Amino acid sequence: MNEEYRALMHRSEVAVSVELQTQDMTLNIGPQHPSTHGVLRLVAQVDGERISSVEPVIGYMHRGYEKLAEVRTYAQMTALVNRIDWVSGFASEVPFIVAVEKLMGIEPPERAQWIRLILTELFRISSHMVFTSSYPLELGATTPLFHVLRERERVLELIEGMTGGRFHPNFNRVGGIKPAAGGGKTQKKVSMDIPEGWLEATRAAMERVLLSTEQSDTLVTGNELFKARTVGVGVIPGNKAIEYGLSGPNLRASGVPFDLRKHEFHLPYDQVDFNVISAPGGDCYDRYWVRLQEIRESVKIVLQAIDKIPEGPLRAKAPRVLKVPKGQIYVRGENPKGEFGYYLISEGGQKPYRLKIRSTSFSNLSILPWVLKGALVPDLVAVMGSLDFVLGDVDR
Amino acid sequence: MITGWFWADVIVKVILALAAMIGMALVAIYAELKVMSHMQHRIGPYYAGGRWGWAQPFADALKFIQKEDLVPEGADSTVFRAAPYIVVAATFATFVVIPFSPSLVARDLDLGVFYLLAVSSLTTLGVLMAGWSSANKYSLMGGLRAAGQLIAYELPLALAVVAVVVQAGTMSLVGIVEAQAAPITIGGLSISLPFLLTGQIVSFVIFMVASVAELSRIPFDMPIAESELTMGYLTEYSSLRFTMFFLGEYAAMISMSAIAATLFLGGYWIPFVSETALLYFGPFILIAKISLLVFFILWIRATWPRLREDQLQDMAWRWLIPIALLNVLVIAFFKVVVF
Numbered sequence: 001m002n003e004e005y006r007a008l009m010h011r012s013e014v015a016v017s018v019e020l021q022t023q024d025m026t027l028n029i030g031p032q033h034p035s036t037h038g039v040l041r042l043v044a045q046v047d048g049e050r051i052s053s054v055e056p057v058i059g060y061m062h063r064g065y066e067k068l069a070e071v072r073t074y075a076q077m078t079a080l081v082n083r084i085d086w087v088s089g090f091a092s093e094v095p096f097i098v099a100v101e102k103l104m105g106i107e108p109p110e111r112a113q114w115i116r117l118i119l120t121e122l123f124r125i126s127s128h129m130v131f132t133s134s135y136p137l138e139l140g141a142t143t144p145l146f147h148v149l150r151e152r153e154r155v156l157e158l159i160e161g162m163t164g165g166r167f168h169p170n171f172n173r174v175g176g177i178k179p180a181a182g183g184g185k186t187q188k189k190v191s192m193d194i195p196e197g198w199l200e201a202t203r204a205a206m207e208r209v210l211l212s213t214e215q216s217d218t219l220v221t222g223n224e225l226f227k228a229r230t231v232g233v234g235v236i237p238g239n240k241a242i243e244y245g246l247s248g249p250n251l252r253a254s255g256v257p258f259d260l261r262k263h264e265f266h267l268p269y270d271q272v273d274f275n276v277i278s279a280p281g282g283d284c285y286d287r288y289w290v291r292l293q294e295i296r297e298s299v300k301i302v303l304q305a306i307d308k309i310p311e312g313p314l315r316a317k318a319p320r321v322l323k324v325p326k327g328q329i330y331v332r333g334e335n336p337k338g339e340f341g342y343y344l345i346s347e348g349g350q351k352p353y354r355l356k357i358r359s360t361s362f363s364n365l366s367i368l369p370w371v372l373k374g375a376l377v378p379d380l381v382a383v384m385g386s387l388d389f390v391l392g393d394v395d396r
Numbered sequence: 397m398i399t400g401w402f403w404a405d406v407i408v409k410v411i412l413a414l415a416a417m418i419g420m421a422l423v424a425i426y427a428e429l430k431v432m433s434h435m436q437h438r439i440g441p442y443y444a445g446g447r448w449g450w451a452q453p454f455a456d457a458l459k460f461i462q463k464e465d466l467v468p469e470g471a472d473s474t475v476f477r478a479a480p481y482i483v484v485a486a487t488f489a490t491f492v493v494i495p496f497s498p499s500l501v502a503r504d505l506d507l508g509v510f511y512l513l514a515v516s517s518l519t520t521l522g523v524l525m526a527g528w529s530s531a532n533k534y535s536l537m538g539g540l541r542a543a544g545q546l547i548a549y550e551l552p553l554a555l556a557v558v559a560v561v562v563q564a565g566t567m568s569l570v571g572i573v574e575a576q577a578a579p580i581t582i583g584g585l586s587i588s589l590p591f592l593l594t595g596q597i598v599s600f601v602i603f604m605v606a607s608v609a610e611l612s613r614i615p616f617d618m619p620i621a622e623s624e625l626t627m628g629y630l631t632e633y634s635s636l637r638f639t640m641f642f643l644g645e646y647a648a649m650i651s652m653s654a655i656a657a658t659l660f661l662g663g664y665w666i667p668f669v670s671e672t673a674l675l676y677f678g679p680f681i682l683i684a685k686i687s688l689l690v691f692f693i694l695w696i697r698a699t700w701p702r703l704r705e706d707q708l709q710d711m712a713w714r715w716l717i718p719i720a721l722l723n724v725l726v727i728a729f730f731k732v733v734v735f
Contacts, residue, residue: 025533027533028533033626034622034623034626035623035624049537049705049706136701137623138623139623139701139702140614140615140617140621140623140700140701140702141614141699141700141701141702142432142436142697142698143432143435143436143698143699145436146436146437146438147436147437150437219699223700223701225615225700225701225702225703226701228703228704228707229701229702229703229704229707376704376705376706377537377624377625378618378621378624378702378704378705379704380624381623381624
């Protein structure tokens with residue numbers, strides 16, 4: 001066998017192997033796509049239906065909240081922070097206001113704290129109901145959306161009755177909550193408290209919410225096709241979830257029963273009795289299941305809070321012009337989607353020097369490239385939906 | 397001999413059939429809007445047309461037609477334009493052999509069933525053409541999914557029909573209906589029953605599953621899969637072409653239900669009704685049976701999520717095809733040995 005022949009053979013082999021090579025297709029999903037929850041863009045390399053790699057591109061909704069905070073007073077900021085994660089507005093207001101209160105050394109009165117707790121849980125219910133309604137939709141089941149959202153409307157009505165806003169309550173004030181009989185002249189206006197009959201209405205609405213979770217159980221949870229699409233899909237083991245900084249239901253569905261409401265709370269969560277729901281599987285089904293159960297736990301919390309809410313003022317004495325003393329603090333809370341924190345640096349004065357927002361969805365989203373490697377395109381939708389992120393919360 | 401009257405006859409028949417097909421498709425669209433609304437605690441269309449929104453499908457169709465007729469720049473424009481016509485034509489062609497009454501059938505072919513299977517799978521060709529020519533990756537994936545689905549589901553569908561053909565002993569659809577009308581004698585009692593009740597229940601289930609897959613409806617609507625592929629092979633279509641796909645889809649639903657009704661539920665025939673009455677009421681009886689099956693398909697859509705393409709293939713190859721084969725075997729055994 002001479003050299004020339006061998007070279008020729010080699011070349012032909014190369015030619016054959018080149019011919020057999022296929023190139024992955026770049027599939028650009030989003031920013032305008034029905035199931036990217038807004039303007040997330042995913043650049044996926046797909047081999048047929050199988051995803052070989054996926055890269056999330058974010059920033060299409062960047063509104064610059066951290067920078068905005070530096071040119072706004074503390075009172076103005078509450079209107080902004082509940083727009084970060086608009087599905088759970090109030091829950092992201094609380095840690096910010098707590099951070100300010102702690103720096104200023106103000107302790108809000110009991111009643112205000114309980115109202116904050118009730119509203120936080122109502123927003124948790126509302127947020128999880130958005131998930132339990134829209135997640136089956138992403139898998140192609142249209143009906144749960146209507147049944148669940150109908151009951152969510154009752155929760156939104158409650159929130160509206162209390163705060164005046166359905167999505168953006170802007171209800172927290174430093175030292176308490178909005179309908180405050182503050183000092184001075186306003187003391188005479190005693191009209192503002194919880195609306196009359198609100199607590200009873202809440203009790204009735206919670207019944208409806210429980211009913212809707214039961215409907216979800218019969219229509220979705222036990223559905224064979226739903227299970228076929230979600231069980232064992234997008235499995236995130238506990239250690240990976242911790243590595244990527246997942247929190248909230250996504251972390252608990254991976255078998256890590258970590259809930260800030262038990263560990264680090266600023267509202268009277270120690271006085272109510274509730275369970276931390278966790279599931280061992282770490283797949284899409286578990287993430288769905290954990291959220292569904294958390295609705296029930298939140299209902300439990302709200303019902304207990306209604307019984308325990310004390311009488312009293314709604315707002316502690318706070319100066320009209322808020323000047324936060326020099327200092328820095330990190331306050332985090334259990335948002336419906338996970339850990340939501342604010343790192344607040346004050347140099348004194350009416351505006352924050354720097355506000356770092358640790359938004360939940362950003363961290364929860366970061367696991368997408370890892371978990372989607374080798375998945376199928378339909379699984380991409382299933383996994384993305386199960387992580388339950390809000391784009392405003394990702395981009396801030 | 398072909399005379400002028402022959403062509404006049406053909407043209408009148410075609411126009412009537414086309415009107416009937418479009419009319420039934422519009423009714424199916426309206427039914428879907430209303431049935432799903434009520435299953436989802438909604439009212440659904442209410443204002444268009446004045447009463448219960450009966451004109452909503454017309455309003456929708458008119459709106460679609462008004463839209464700009466887009467052909468994407470990179471598209472293979474001939475194929476892109478041709479695809480919707482193939483889908484509609486193939487669906488339309490299935491109506492040729494469906495008997496609406498003993499005399500009301502466009503053409504009673506001896507190979508009616510064979511013709512049906514051949515023609516109804518042509519719609520997938522149109523879908524594949526649409527997916528391929530759109531120059532859109534979502535469309536391409538949708539088209540390929542449709543093709544994969546066709547290969548997986550044509551076989552159980554055909555096998556289910558084979559079982560019926562074996563029992564009826566004919567491939568003509570009129571013949572199949574008459575075979576169901578023919579009385580069978582069980583222990584001195586003479587009774588005539590549709591095939592569904594005389595041993596074809598497995599074939600019926602397989603046929604329905606396979607036809608839902610062929611229609612690309614939930615839970616097998618992966619070729620469209622709006623949450624994954626935006627709109628699948630329909631992504632780039634607009635205006636009249638989209639309307640044609642849309643109508644074609646619902647017309648196909650009607651035609652598939654008509655086939656199922658004819659093969660398994662006795663078509664235009666029901667027990668205890670005389671032959672002459674069937675001549676007049678046959679179409680209504682068939683339409684009632686079609687409505688029942690269409691309602692069933694809509695009900696499935698309102699209840700279930702979508703499966704994944706690989707799960708569908710798995711189901712087809714691992715379960716439906718072996719069961720269908722076994723079913724044919726059992727039916728043939730009973731036909732040859734017992735009766």
